[in-house]
Amino acid sequence: xxxxxxxxxxxxxxxxxxxxxxxxxxxxxxxxxxxxxxxxxxxxxxxxxxxxxxxxxxxxxxxxxxxxxxxxxxxxxxxxxxxxxxxxxxxxxxxxxxxxxxxxxxxxxxxxxxxxxxxxxxxxxxxxxxxxxxxxxxxxxxxxxxxxxxxxxxxxxxxxxxxxxxxxxxxxxxxxxxxxxxxxxxxxxxxxxxxxxxxxxxxxxxxxxxxxxxxxxxxxxxxxxxxxxxxxxxxx
Numbered sequence: 001x002x003x004x005x006x007x008x009x010x011x012x013x014x015x016x017x018x019x020x021x022x023x024x025x026x027x028x029x030x031x032x033x034x035x036x037x038x039x040x041x042x043x044x045x046x047x048x049x050x051x052x053x054x055x056x057x058x059x060x061x062x063x064x065x066x067x068x069x070x071x072x073x074x075x076x077x078x079x080x081x082x083x084x085x086x087x088x089x090x091x092x093x094x095x096x097x098x099x100x101x102x103x104x105x106x107x108x109x110x111x112x113x114x115x116x117x118x119x120x121x122x123x124x125x126x127x128x129x130x131x132x133x134x135x136x137x138x139x140x141x142x143x144x145x146x147x148x149x150x151x152x153x154x155x156x157x158x159x160x161x162x163x164x165x166x167x168x169x170x171x172x173x174x175x176x177x178x179x180x181x182x183x184x185x186x187x188x189x190x191x192x193x194x195x196x197x198x199x200x201x202x203x204x205x206x207x208x209x210x211x212x213x214x215x216x217x218x219x220x221x222x223x224x225x226x227x228x229x230x231x232x233x234x235x236x
Contacts, residue, residue: 018144021151025159026072029117030086031062033110033163038089040109044102046095054089062086088173100182107178114164121157125234129153137236158230162223172199 035057038049049055054062063069067085096102129150136145143154168176177196184192206219 016144017148018151018155021148021155022159023072025152025155027059027068028057029114029156029160029163030068031057031059032113032117033167034062034086034089036109036113037091037106041089041091041096041106044096044098044106046092048092048095049089052090054087062089104178104182107175110175111164111167114160114167117160118157118164121153121160122234125150125153125157134235143231143236154230154234157234158227161230162226165222165226166219169203171202172196174203 035055038055041048042050042055059068064085064087067087071085091103091106093099093103093106096106129146133146133150137143143151146154167174170176170180177199181189181192
């Protein structure tokens with residue numbers, strides 16, 4: 001029923017094909033991002049994610065109603081770009097063999113996986129998409145003039161690049177905050193841990209400002225810059 005509904009909406013031009021592509025690329029990308037955290041933690045001695053049944057590619061184990069369904073649909077349909085998250089994979093830092101150093105590797109595993117997918121997408125687009133298709137994009141300035149398969153390759157790179165860049169912002173609970181925590185002297189960590197819970201609202205404020213602000217707010221600017229850079233990187 002869901003597939004039929006989507007097909008009808010696309011054929012009646014209520015939902016553009018590109019929105020469907022972005023959504024379908026985003027969901028598995030955020031799931032791979034989360035699974036990688038748990039997999040790296042397991043290599044370092046923490047089997048919390050494994051015992052919780054989260055080291056699986058089954059999307060049902062990772063879906064967050066708001067972050068994996070509602071927010072991606074709203075943002076892709078509104079033209080603001082690709083954004084979303086899955087349920088965080090549980091990691092017990094105290095069970096890592098070397099918590100302070102290995103916790104950084106666990107946090108950065110998610111963006112690293114996204115960047116690997118960006119590199120694979122870049123190679124596939126550069127060498128599989130015909131020059132005539134690229135010229136068509138250059139002539140019109142619109143990536144949706146490409147065949148659907150070429151759009152999928154393009155947006156795999158674009159979506160994962162956004163996920164990597166956004167998650168490297170050094171604000172809790174984003175992955176980039178782990179680098180800040182590691183660089184802080186030990187004497188400052190207790191104070192940092194006290195204020196960290198109050199910083200969790202900051203990434204959500206970025207999303208809200210982008211949803212209701214003019215021109216997509218700060219995330220709209222970020223997505224636009226990433227799109228321009230990615231277009232140049234793949235030769236458009």
